[in-house]
Amino acid sequence: MTDDPYKTELIHHLLAIDTADAMDSALENLLTPAEYQEISKRLQIFKLLNEGVAHRKIAELLGVGIATVSRGSRALRDTH
Template sequence: MSTDPYRSLLNHLASCTDDTDIEKLLSALLTDKEQHEIANRIRIFDLLERGVTQRDISEQLGVGIATVSRGAKAMQIHDLSALLNTHRQSS
């Protein structure tokens, strides 16, 4: 029986009830740099939604304009309101 590894990861994350378990899993799966890049992507989404210009976001976070542009494109495709609400509540 073949299982899609990405789907397995999603199912595992969805079944986690403890933030510590999720943190341990992501620490095992992602390098420090990858974790930082994901966190920056969420910051990019948040700043874009707040109306900050792409150039200002690039300068503020120290990322390339292409990175910010990819984030803007992702926001056009996906509804990220739940993620952003969670991000703002934990900030």
């Protein structure tokens, strides 16, 4: 767990949410539309990387830069 009390509070807040609709509402209230969209795309990057899709194809499919996909790839590598 993180030593940052703000992150800890955020994690506990999100863990207390028990439905998809409530989570969607909470995320819409916490994030700007652009932030919500960016996080959603980052999750898709992880999913597509795990499926073995090429970096350039992911960038094309999601409308993101290749650097964004590469950053996602590094993040996945660092968690495994």
